[in-house]
Amino acid sequence: MTYTATVITVSDRAFNRVYIDQSGPAVFQMLEDAGYQMASAFIIPDEKNKIIETLRSACSDGVNLIVTTGGTGFSPRDLTPEATRAVIEREAPGIAEYMRMKSMQITPRGMLSRGIAGICGNSLIVNLPGSPKGAKENLGFILPHLTHGLDMLNGTKES
Numbered sequence: 001m002t003y004t005a006t007v008i009t010v011s012d013r014a015f016n017r018v019y020i021d022q023s024g025p026a027v028f029q030m031l032e033d034a035g036y037q038m039a040s041a042f043i044i045p046d047e048k049n050k051i052i053e054t055l056r057s058a059c060s061d062g063v064n065l066i067v068t069t070g071g072t073g074f075s076p077r078d079l080t081p082e083a084t085r086a087v088i089e090r091e092a093p094g095i096a097e098y099m100r101m102k103s104m105q106i107t108p109r110g111m112l113s114r115g116i117a118g119i120c121g122n123s124l125i126v127n128l129p130g131s132p133k134g135a136k137e138n139l140g141f142i143l144p145h146l147t148h149g150l151d152m153l154n155g156t157k158e159s
Contacts, residue, residue: 003064003150005036008044008054010071010080011130015045023069023135027128030139031067039063046071051083059087059120064150066123067139070130072115080127081116088118088125092149095126095142102141103134113138122154 009024021043032038039061044050051071058066071080085091095117103110113134115127126142128135 001151001154001156002035002037003147003154004039004062005031005065005067006039006058006063007031007041008051008058008066008068009042009130010044010046010051010068012046012077014043014070022132023128023130026132026136027067027069027139030136030143031065034143036065046075046077046079048079048083048086051080052086055084055087055120055125059123059125062121063123064154065146066125067128068115068125069128069135072113072127072129074112074114078114081114084116084118084125084127088116088120090119092117092119092124095149099128099138099141103138106137119153124150124153 007024007028009021013019014021024041028041044054068080071078096115100110113129117126128138
């Protein structure tokens with residue numbers, strides 16, 4: 001089965017064109033290369049209500065995999081995990097734990113990521129770091145395993 005995916009970059013600076021977003025396009029390309037049908041890509045500001053609105057919209061559109069980049073650090077405006085928690089119905093903590101564990105094998109600063117993952121309806125939402133390197137590494141850690149989870153979530157496979 002082919003699954004749909006959306007990439008949401010959460011960054012005030014990219015939204016305001018202070019710099020060009022590199023993590024969103026890199027993640028988009030990785031998902032496309034992995035066979036996902038890319039539904040859309042967005043750049044939105046670090047505003048909790050805007051993040052919630054964008055996530056809910058993607059879920060209601062039936063997007064299977066929603067990947068965010070950015071807003072997972074310690075800055076006061078890094079609110080992507082909090083917005084994601086407001087949208088999901090069930091958390092999938094193993095995904096975020098695995099990404100942090102693998103990240104810490106590369107850099108101890110991997111422990112500083114606050115990203116989460118969870119389920120809203122038939123959609124899986126995964127928060128990635130905002131740096132292009134961190135976003136690509138973290139998606140690379142989990143990408144080979146996501147199809148199995150989406151199969152179970154969408155009833156095409158049993159656990």
